Every structure is written in structure tokens, then in C-alpha cells.
Amino acid sequence: MSGKIIVITSGKGGVGKTTATACLGASLALLGKRVVVVDMDIGLRNLDVVMGLENRIVFNVVDAVKGKCKLAQAAIKDRRIDKLYLIPASQSDNKNALVPEDMVRFGEKLKQEFDYVLMDCPAGIERGFDNSVAAASEAVVICTPEVASVRDADRVIGLLYARSITPKLIVNRIVPHMVEKGDMLSHEDIVDVLSIDLIGLVEMDDQVVVSTNTGIPLVLQKDSRAGEAFKRIARRMDGNTDLPIQIPQTSGKFWKKIGTKFGLGR
Amino acid sequence: MNTASSDNPSVRLTGMADGLRVVLDPKQPIDFLQSELNRLFKPLGHLAINTRVLLDYGEAEEWEGAEEMTAALEGFLKESFGVGTVVRPPKKRREVEEILRHRDMDRSWQNHRSDVLMLTGRVRSGQKVTARKHLLILGDVNPGGEVVAGGDILVIGTLSGTAAAGQPDREDAIVLSLDFRPTQVQIGTIVAAGLPSSPTKQTEYAYVEDNTIVVEDYLEADPFGRLPWPEVR
Ligand SMILES: Nc1ncnc2c1ncn2[C@@H]1O[C@H](COP(=O)(O)OP(=O)(O)O)[C@@H](O)[C@H]1O
Ligand SMILES: [Mg+2]
Numbered sequence A: 001m002s003g004k005i006i007v008i009t010s011g012k013g014g015v016g017k018t019t020a021t022a023c024l025g026a027s028l029a030l031l032g033k034r035v036v037v038v039d040m041d042i043g044l045r046n047l048d049v050v051m052g053l054e055n056r057i058v059f060n061v062v063d064a065v066k067g068k069c070k071l072a073q074a075a076i077k078d079r080r081i082d083k084l085y086l087i088p089a090s091q092s093d094n095k096n097a098l099v100p101e102d103m104v105r106f107g108e109k110l111k112q113e114f115d116y117v118l119m120d121c122p123a124g125i126e127r128g129f130d131n132s133v134a135a136a137s138e139a140v141v142i143c144t145p146e147v148a149s150v151r152d153a154d155r156v157i158g159l160l161y162a163r164s165i166t167p168k169l170i171v172n173r174i175v176p177h178m179v180e181k182g183d184m185l186s187h188e189d190i191v192d193v194l195s196i197d198l199i200g201l202v203e204m205d206d207q208v209v210v211s212t213n214t215g216i217p218l219v220l221q222k223d224s225r226a227g228e229a230f231k232r233i234a235r236r237m238d239g240n241t242d243l244p245i246q247i248p249q250t251s252g253k254f255w256k257k258i259g260t261k262f263g264l265g266r
Numbered sequence B: 001m002n003t004a005s006s007d008n009p010s011v012r013l014t015g016m017a018d019g020l021r022v023v024l025d026p027k028q029p030i031d032f033l034q035s036e037l038n039r040l041f042k043p044l045g046h047l048a049i050n051t052r053v054l055l056d057y058g059e060a061e062e063w064e065g066a067e068e069m070t071a072a073l074e075g076f077l078k079e080s081f082g083v084g085t086v087v088r089p090p091k092k093r094r095e096v097e098e099i100l101r102h103r104d105m106d107r108s109w110q111n112h113r114s115d116v117l118m119l120t121g122r123v124r125s126g127q128k129v130t131a132r133k134h135l136l137i138l139g140d141v142n143p144g145g146e147v148v149a150g151g152d153i154l155v156i157g158t159l160s161g162t163a164a165a166g167q168p169d170r171e172d173a174i175v176l177s178l179d180f181r182p183t184q185v186q187i188g189t190i191v192a193a194g195l196p197s198s199p200t201k202q203t204e205y206a207y208v209e210d211n212t213i214v215v216e217d218y219l220e221a222d223p224f225g226r227l228p229w230p231e232v233r
Helices: A017-030 A061-065 A100-113 A127-134 A147-162 A176-181 A187-194 A207-214 A225-237 B030-048 B066-081 B095-107
Strands: A004-009 A035-039 A084-087 A116-120 A138-143 A168-174 A197-203 A245-247 A256-258 B011-016 B019-024 B053-056 B116-123 B128-131 B134-141 B146-149 B153-159 B162-165 B175-180 B184-187 B190-193 B204-209 B212-217
Touching: A004 A017, A004 A100, A004 A127, A017 A035, A017 A084, A017 A116, A017 A138, A017 A168, A017 A225, A035 A100, A061 A100, A100 A116, A100 A127, A116 A127, A127 A147, A138 A147, A138 A187, A147 A187, A168 A187, A187 A197, A197 A225, A197 A245, A207 A225, A225 A245, B011 B030, B019 B030, B030 B066, B053 B066, B116 B128, B116 B146, B128 B134, B134 B146, B146 B153, B153 B162, B184 B204, B184 B212, B190 B212
Parallel strands: A004 A116, A004 A138, A035 A084, A035 A116, A138 A168, A168 A197, B019 B053, B116 B134, B128 B146, B134 B153, B146 B162, B153 B175, B162 B184
Antiparallel strands: A245 A256, B011 B019, B175 B204, B184 B190, B204 B212
């Protein structure tokens, strides 16, 4: 098996990297792929909490990379979704515990075992970013409709291009009625500035918080719009590039569809 | 004696409609020239009185002692033969000069090695592009992106980042963009931040006037359209 390593990144914190990693990991596993999500936010782990796996942690990514445990020992199997695994971050180490070369070697191992390896990148563009990107061949950039988020996403996109990675864009936390009133940047505004391929639009959804609190994966909840959006993004990532992107609308309106406009057919 | 051969004499005298023309070789010693003039003017007698004399040094290039020699010969001719005004032919423009002027109007740019750094693409947040002289970008400069040039900055697209033209101290530089909405503009040492951006896409440019940065609609101002012919910038 030789899987793909995809880094989920944004530059800015709190824009939905961890949420996206959990949802995309779960969705890809539901599509029948072997998936591991790796929490690279060393020192500030929380992907385990979002996935409801925090009390199963024995070993972590630093242990696995440093060879203190076997890969199988560090990869926690999800309770509900077959084929989904989590490698948690270490809470006690700091980001300098690992170097990019370690990650490249570790990535080779992960690719042997899984179809998809999703790296949940920490905020910032320092060592934690370098470590998360080191082994990746693809990237998904998460951006919210805020000026600061766009600015940071742009910075990160430049850094990814510098490593010959062409990232795809997810705009998260869209509030349709604010966009319609002109109080929030539209995804068109964002794509204008970032000019990379859009792979999905996710709206603000209370179910995200509910999911984190109940431990039920968002993508398994009924009528979660964000969950549905992430499932569709996973299908696009898995090669279904013609699947049109739906633009979140205020209820009552039909969803507008945009398709090849952003060159997803490529 | 330093004699001239008959077919190439050192001093020649010819009549003109409005006077006399003397062509002489200024390399000859002044005594010799005066004796030759004496020989040629004597037979004219009273005809020489008050006539206008054109002193022509022929092919000789202009040299430092020309004025002095002219003054000496003028004095000699006036005293000895009572001639009128003594003049020199109107200065011809030298050939090289002629060619230069021609080229100026014509294609001064033809032998010009370009100092323009021309790039395509997008300057993203955190990226910085520096050009020794002019910078031309076919693309956009994003918020947080930075462009710096020794000369002008032209963005054929949207400029939303910061631009510093004329670095370090050329205040005649300009910053131009098809959609002009920079967060900061610097020209030479003068900085402007928080420029109000127009609601619509507008081709504007910034330049320095009285130590302030002025932004104007480029097509309306058409600052270079008034130049008589194209020039290298
Ligand atoms: N689409 C969404 N709708 C509502 N809340 C969201 C959405 N995406 C993320 N959030 C919330 O935003 C916060 C930050 O998300 P998180 O995934 O932890 O960001 P990051 O990993 O980039 O720091 C969390 O509280 C999360 O529940
Ligand atoms: Mg996170």
C-alpha cells in the first residue's frame, strides 16, 4: 500500500483545522479507505478530544516517531468508524521534540499502512508547520471569511508552493445571511485573493459544537450541514472531482451549485 | 618660405554677393597668413573698403586659439585695407551631434539595455519582491505582500499590499496599478499609509508632489501622454 499524506493547515488558529481533519478523516474512512489522522499540534493536543478518544491514549506521535513504541501501539482505532485511526499529539513535549527529517521517515512508514494520512497542522509557520508539511505531498488550506484568516492562509499558500505543493482551499464558518447582506467576505472574494482551487465551502453550524461535546462524529449526525459539506469534500479528495460545490444559502433558498468554475476538473 | 602649392593654397580669396570670402589654413603661422592676405588684398585697392569679410577656416576643427586668431586677422584687415565687418561662417552642427538628435526623436530605446524586472503571478502575504530599477508585475500583489523597486512599480492587476518605489531616494518614481488599493505606498523617502481606496476598480497612480504622495486616476491625468516623443525612463 502506498497512501497519500495530506496536511490540513491554515496559518491562523481557530479556523477549523482540527474539525476538518476529524471530519475528513471520518468521511474518507466511511468511503472504505484506511485512514490515519495525526495530531501534530504537539503540546496542545485536541484532535483526540474532538474525536472522543482522549481516554484511550497511551502512546503519542513523538513516541512513535522516536521509536519508543510501535506504530500499531500509537494508532488508536476509532470506536465507531472502522478503518479510522488517530495518532495523538504529545501533551508534555514541545514542537522542537521532532525535526522534519524524522517526519519524512515516519511518513514513509505511515504510507505503507494507510490510504490516507491527514496531518492536523498547528497554527503558525514555525517548526510545527515544518514538521507537519515535511512528509506531505498534498495540502488543504482552511480559511474563514475574515481578513486576518485570508492573510494567514495566503502566507501559508506561498510557503506550500515553495515546497512544490499545490494546495486546495476550504472556506469554513460561512454565515450565509451575513454574506448576503455584505457583512461577511464571500467565498468569491477569498478565492480572488488566494487564487487556488476551491475544494469546498462549509457553513457555520451549531452541530459542530454538539458533536464535540457528545463525541458523535459530525459526519454521522443527521442534518448537519457542515458534516454534509465535509463528506462531499472527502469525495472530491478521493478523486470525485466533478462533484459540484454547493454554496451555502439562507434557508428557503435552493443551494446554488458551482462546478468547474474553479478548475476542479483538473 | 612656407609656400602653398597652386592647387591647394593656404589662403584663398573669393567674391560673394555681399562681400569677400577668405578661406585660410589656420595651421600656418600668422605672419605668413598676413603676408598672403597682403598679397591678395593689395590689388583690390579701394574695393576692399567697408566690404564685409567672411573668415573661413575651412575643414579645420574649432580650436582654442580661434577667437584670438580671428581678432588678430580682423585687426590686420581693418587697419591695412579698411574692410567693414569681419565675420565667421555660422557654426555647423557637428555630424555626431546631428545623429544624436535624430536618434533622440527617433528610437532612443533601440540601444537601451532594459532595467525592468518583469514578473508574472501573484505576490502573496509575507513575500517580498525587490527590483534594482523598474518593476512590472503582470498579476496581483496581495494584502501583506511587498514590492520594492529602485524605479517605478507597475502592477497590471490588483495592488493590495505595500509598494515602495524609487528606493532609496528617487522621488520622481511612480506606483501604478490597474486596481489601486495598496495598504501603504512609499516613494523615495515619503510614505503614505491608509490611502482611501475607491469602491470601484480604478487605474490609479501615485507620485510625489511638494513632499506629499498624490494619487490620481491615471487615464485622466495621462502624465506621460504629453511628452513629445517616447523616451527611455
Ligand atoms: N463550521 C463550523 N461551525 C461552527 N463552529 C465551528 C466550525 N468549524 C469550527 N468550529 C469551531 O471553531 C473552533 C475552532 O476550531 P478548530 O477545528 O479547533 O480550529 P483549529 O484546529 O484551526 O484551531 C472550535 O470551537 C470549533 O468547534
Ligand atoms: Mg487545532
